[in-house]
Amino acid sequence: MSQQASKLVIITEKVLLREIVKLIKASGATGYTVTAASGQGSRNTRSSGQPAVSETFSNVKLDVITTDEDMARQLAETIANKYFNNFSGIAYLDTIEVLHAHRL
Amino acid sequence: MSQQASKLVIITEKVLLREIVKLIKASGATGYTVTAASGQGSRNTRSSGQPAVSETFSNVKLDVITTDEDMARQLAETIANKYFNNFSGIAYLDTIEVLHAHRL
Amino acid sequence: MSQQASKLVIITEKVLLREIVKLIKASGATGYTVTAASGQGSRNTRSSGQPAVSETFSNVKLDVITTDEDMARQLAETIANKYFNNFSGIAYLDTIEVLHAHRL
Amino acid sequence: MILDALLDFATRLLAQLQSPTLAFLLGGILIAALGSRLEIPESIYKFIVFMLLMRVGLDGGMSIREANLADMLLPALFAVLIGAGIVLIGRFTLALLPSVRTEDGIATAGLFGAVSGSTLAAAIVVLESEGIDYEHWAPALYPFMDIPALVVAIVLANLYLKRRDGSSEKVRIWPIVKESLQGSALSAMLLGIALGLFTRPEQIFEGFYDPLFRGLLSVLMLVMGMEAYARLNELRRVAHWFAIYAAIAPLLNGLIAFALGYVAHVLTGFSPGGVVLLAILASSSSDISGPPTLRAGIPSANPSAYVGASTSVGTPVAIAIGIPLFLGLSQVVFGT
Amino acid sequence: MILDALLDFATRLLAQLQSPTLAFLLGGILIAALGSRLEIPESIYKFIVFMLLMRVGLDGGMSIREANLADMLLPALFAVLIGAGIVLIGRFTLALLPSVRTEDGIATAGLFGAVSGSTLAAAIVVLESEGIDYEHWAPALYPFMDIPALVVAIVLANLYLKRRDGSSEKVRIWPIVKESLQGSALSAMLLGIALGLFTRPEQIFEGFYDPLFRGLLSVLMLVMGMEAYARLNELRRVAHWFAIYAAIAPLLNGLIAFALGYVAHVLTGFSPGGVVLLAILASSSSDISGPPTLRAGIPSANPSAYVGASTSVGTPVAIAIGIPLFLGLSQVVFGT
Amino acid sequence: MILDALLDFATRLLAQLQSPTLAFLLGGILIAALGSRLEIPESIYKFIVFMLLMRVGLDGGMSIREANLADMLLPALFAVLIGAGIVLIGRFTLALLPSVRTEDGIATAGLFGAVSGSTLAAAIVVLESEGIDYEHWAPALYPFMDIPALVVAIVLANLYLKRRDGSSEKVRIWPIVKESLQGSALSAMLLGIALGLFTRPEQIFEGFYDPLFRGLLSVLMLVMGMEAYARLNELRRVAHWFAIYAAIAPLLNGLIAFALGYVAHVLTGFSPGGVVLLAILASSSSDISGPPTLRAGIPSANPSAYVGASTSVGTPVAIAIGIPLFLGLSQVVFGT
């Protein structure tokens, strides 16, 4: 069932996780994957309410795999417009070949 | 020593980690990398025996980098056939350029 | 602001994190992202001073996104020369399309 | 007399509802339902499970030192029979129901035959609060009931699937047993038993593991409560039979065990407290160690069914109704 | 008399500097400044916060059982007024300063109106060490001050932004209140209150939550100290006014609360210890639960300003100077 | 007399084998060997190390208050000599052996010259269980032995590598010292000492850090045991000499320290318990803080060699044989 697909990656602040997941679900994507991340960029606001010293990961990295590249671009646009003025974040697109998925 | 290579990514349930690592080693891959992940797809069975509320990451993401693309496809096939009927999981392939590796 | 870019990925031992972050900052990269990882390769020295049994993640995965591919290659070279003789590590390059970033 | 007993059970239930053990369980359900973002981190949760089972194990080991091994034989045999029996009963009731996939039913029965370390710890705390004596080696019956239940469930499910699909892989039993024994909960308890039996951990038991026991249990109960609520969704997605089974089985299984325990009481003097503990072992359903074993052994069974049934309904029922019920019954039967 | 009071304050400050609470806070600042790689893991930190607020809540709940509800009315009303008042004061001082962006100033005032669970715990430990009585339900004033402060800050900021930008989204208040109540710190405390009120957790309180209270607080203070140092960098990047506000506001806010508490003392017999606790609630600024609520409610405000101000300066000032100051004041005013 | 001593050592060894400290260590080895999936999470492990070293530090700090600083001079000097001496001995024995890479040998000797906080905690628990007095500031000798050992090892290795490869980078010593002092274990202990010395942590010490000490140590010993087993594989991949060195060095190093401690006893009245503690500091090999420093300082040395040697063999030998040996010796020598 090998299939070309787009992987949209969003790296942003952990506080936004719940909200962004809602946007992903609303976009019609068939799924997403979250990993804990930390990092630095140009903005670097960061305030999850956990102490910085005890909290290792204040960012999240979200992967959304989809065959609908336009939808991925649209989703990135929506997220960036809604949040990236006031929150740290980066969004990029990668091309992959999905070998197996329960639904895509 | 720059070299074109394939990166096979498997995202699946944490309970399968030990078994899948065995399959990777048996495949002849020179290595693998594991990260903790969580996520949602279409199937979403999940039962590592840890309480859902206290467990943040019930998935794992495995990267296998190899110059032998066929082997990567074969490995994905083996894993999917063996587990993806009954477990959550997705497998995809990405093309990368390895710059430095102790062995590939 | 969609833009072709390179993503340099470094997977290496956790003990090196602080030093490698310094090299990344010195390289002129605009940012980086770290995730916790574990894994096996051909070398597999590992000694963060945490007990192996209680420590799940002894590697780190660093992503550096940049539009300057040469700089990325140069950075990988610097890191590999400085550390990969004595430490576990792998470095690879991926091509992505950045959709939104505060600075690149 | 019956009326007295009923009244006594009602009083006990009410008192039990105010006991920290149950109160924290219900509190967990409540705050999860109210959408609280309170979180007991995974590492804390794992450590608490270790602390509780190590304490139970140490206590068991130290008391086995002075116990008459012969006294343990009959209860251990009964534990095996109960574990296997619960699964057989489930196989021929739940698993035969129309909207229930057979393998899901068997797996669920397996989980209810298996034992929950947290429910066991809760029962011990209640027994000790009420000042009821019991054989301190009784918790060591855990593996004798747990492992046979999981083995029987996996064997039955594979027999069924083999017959249905005509495949012919043989089920090997030793790996299932090993997998169970190596699980974190059981191996903590067994290590505790060994340390209690062969070394001198009295000081550390009395100065560390025992004093923290009740408090840590309250935190664990909170987690179990939040968990029960979180898993309700999964349970809603499967046939209602699972919820019904999960509400009845803990009490029925416990009563069967109580009866067998009574036999042991008559034959070998097994104490009333021991009988109650045996009933609660049977009443409990595994939430931690059972699921991974079942997923590996019956991969096609739907974990939403069996985990949902056990965690969302089975465990709260065993703790909230089972514990006061078997205590009340013991008072009626043994008059203490 | 004034001299006596000053002398007493100085002695108390010195003694306080040697108290474990403050000593660990300063120790944390020190080792962070020296570059130590000591780390209290996030999961431990979260669990400690849970343990402290559960203990405070249980204690509060058990004492509300015997309390006269009418006694709580006036202090609760004052708590609301103080929480809202602190933000209003900040709105018309800090937020109007030239180099301060208005929304940053309002957000900072919001955080200083809100309450810190750790400072509250520190105050309780000091009161109990000094043997000063207080209404054990007084910590339950926490949400009555915390939530109004956050709500008022978010409303004021959005009014301002709306006027400036002409946008017209309406601010809804209930989501802010819900978000606050569901936060991990507040929901642990409220659960504790409910459990203390409706169940019988005495044994577990005395055997687990209470004995661990001071020790765990010392660890938390260490974290707060390391944190204060780590956040200094952020604070340095914003206008100096934030640091100045953060140094003054805890004392001023506390004094206002002390005055209102005194009124309650005269009118309804609110105890001197209760007055001190009210002052410290006001003096404290939220480090854990406030920031996420503010980020969601005033997304354009710069968290480096308000988190830096609260964590790096506000909390150390409230603990190191506020606590001995209000204790000393209470001695002068109430003569105890 | 000799026979009596041997008998006494044998008895003590047997008793020690049943002591919780050693029992949990062996238990850890056992369950790891049996493939148990029991896991003490990393965050718990880190917190336990903090708790133990904070307790040791507080105790040390409080006793330094009343100590005569002059009494500490000679033991501190000897600690430095021992730390450096152990590495020198290793340099001219282990590191010269045919199948041993010189830098691996030096790094291993460095780790055995350095100190293990967990072994130190274990020794303290045993001393206190046996009611043997010791200078409570003696644990503060830790850095005096640890840092010189690491510095000497790194300097020696770099001298060797420079000579071999003709490179000419200079080794700077201050960064190594700083790196050591900033490590999590040492900085927790030093902070504890400072807090014990300058503040009044008695209440928190007696109500929290001290009562949890033994219990937490038992959990840490379990981790060390599991770890010892897990690292055996690494040790198997390097020359056998490392295992042999690791079995002998803890005892030899301890005996040398015992002898120097005896000199201090004669000259300045260093207590028998202090002598035993000095011997055990020397006997211990660093498992936590040493390895990262060595990896940074001697990057080409193979960590499988030195970490494997220390964790799999050195630490179990120091705890299981070293502690009863030096206690027995003290009884023979000092007659107590």
Ligand SMILES: Nc1ncnc2c1ncn2[C@@H]1O[C@H](COP(=O)(O)O)[C@@H](O)[C@H]1O
């Ligand atoms: N050039 C980059 N390479 C990799 N990750 C980046 C880069 N820039 C930003 N990030 C990630 O995106 C987050 C937000 O970036 P920013 O909004 O620029 O502060 C950072 O914390 C990093 O995790």
Ligand SMILES: Nc1ncnc2c1ncn2[C@@H]1O[C@H](COP(=O)(O)O)[C@@H](O)[C@H]1O
């Ligand atoms: N479209 C997707 N994008 C990103 N990750 C996905 C996607 N679909 C599935 N996954 C990941 O793969 C896991 C299993 O998916 P599934 O088998 O569909 O339940 C999920 O828990 C996600 O972590």
Ligand SMILES: Nc1ncnc2c1ncn2[C@@H]1O[C@H](COP(=O)(O)O)[C@@H](O)[C@H]1O
């Ligand atoms: N072929 C591979 N595929 C994926 N990850 C690898 C591979 N080889 C090495 N790695 C990662 O890089 C780390 C260091 O590899 P090495 O230096 O070969 O021991 C390993 O621990 C893995 O996390």
Ligand code: NA
């Ligand atoms: Na059962």
Ligand code: NA
């Ligand atoms: Na306040």
Ligand code: NA
């Ligand atoms: Na040593």
